[in-house]
Amino acid sequence: MASRSTQILEAAARVIARRGVRGLRVEELATEAGVSTGLIYYHFKDRTGVLRHTLEFINDRAERYTTTQDPDAEPLAPREELEQVLLLELQDTPEVRENSSAWGELQASAVFDPVLREDLARATLQWVQEVAILLGQVRPMASAASLASSAERLTALLQGLSMRWLSGSLGIEHARTLMREAVAVEVAGLRQL
Secondary structure, three states: OOOHHHHHHHHHHHHHHHHOOOOOOHHHHHHHHOOOHHHHHHHHOOHHHHHHHHHHHHHHHHHHHHHOOOOOOOOOOHHHHHHHHHHOOOOOOHHHHHHHHHHHHHHHHHOOOHHHHHHHHHHHHHHHHHHHHHHHHHOOOOOHHHHHHHHHHHHHHHHHHHHHHHOOOOOHHHHHHHHHHHHHHHHHHHHOO
């Protein structure tokens, strides 16, 4: 059974995905999580604390579903692992839909919230660095700067593809094909450097 704070964060991700950050009210969150408002304030101090921790929760959850592998499966080649990590962000599952929608809502709200903007920038930088590390395993002779630029392009494209897929303006299979093609282009570009 999930801890109370995890239960609250799961509920916050659901509410943000459905109603946006502006639609997140502590009273409604308490109802969604099945807890008292006092317990939310006890764990997170205020609404900003809920948002900051929800961003961390979403980031951690995405890391879990993009890096967890079957222990009995054959290890992937570096290129396959890179592609898999990126494509797992484009899964038609409730968890990924909720996570990606909530991330998009938090990102949109960060435009007007400096505290949230800083937290989102840190989480994004961490994600870019993780992708750069995977790219470095594919192209170990590439410079750190070129790996970082390539990772930045791939993660930005993935966010855009995800939002288009979630909003219904792009089919998931087409989004996945575009992501595969982008990986191929980036890897080939790193080879030439």
